[in-house]
Amino acid sequence: MSVLSGCGPSTPERVLTQPPAPAQTGAPLPLDQVDKPLDLAKFDTDPCSLLTKDQVAAVVADPPGDVSAFRKTTAPIYGCSWATPPGTNATASKPAKNPRTLTELAESPARKADLFEPWTETSIDGLPAIVYHQRGSTDDCSVAVQATDQQMLTFQITGNDLPHNYWAHDRCGGVAKMAEAVIGNLRQN
DSSP states (O other), rough: OOOOOOOOOOOOSSSSSEEEEEEEOOOOTTTOOSSSSSOOOOHHHHHGSSSHHHHHHHHHOOOGGOEEEEEOTTTTTEEEEETTTTTEEEEEEESSSOOHHHHHHTTSSSTTTTTTEEEEEEEEEEEEEEOOOTTOOOOEEEEEESSSOEEEEEEEEEEETTTTTTTOOOOOHHHHHHHHHHHHHHHHO
16 A cells, blocks of 8 residues: 555555456357367466456456455365455366266256256357356356366355455356456466
């Protein structure tokens, strides 16, 4: 935080000059159709590097100065969580146990018990994706993307108070934007 001569502390400035554009989603694809799979090596070695500073500002908090990244290295999921006080938590993960694919997710007992409603099939960057809610709450949102024939990636934004999040009133939009950013960065590596 900087202090100007004779003035109190200044408020950190936003990184983005305007709100981020929504993710580009497409028509639903068969859940197991992966024409151009992702190389997950970068996800496996350094998942917390898969969002740039501008992307963290776009999906977690802007300004991103208070965002901390935490690598998740134990089963049942591997990945990264970006968190802010008082409680925004954005997570990109790779499930190590079933369900590990969109087909397994669609056939899971939780899905059959309607615990993931509302459920929307779509696509992101040419990969099949599902947008769904967990725990009976439409406040939290998840997106699962089929990254390879055998592996999906999951994305989630949770938290009760999202004061600096552009997606506070459209968490599914924010999760889709995070998925789009991570997929794009994996495609570039």
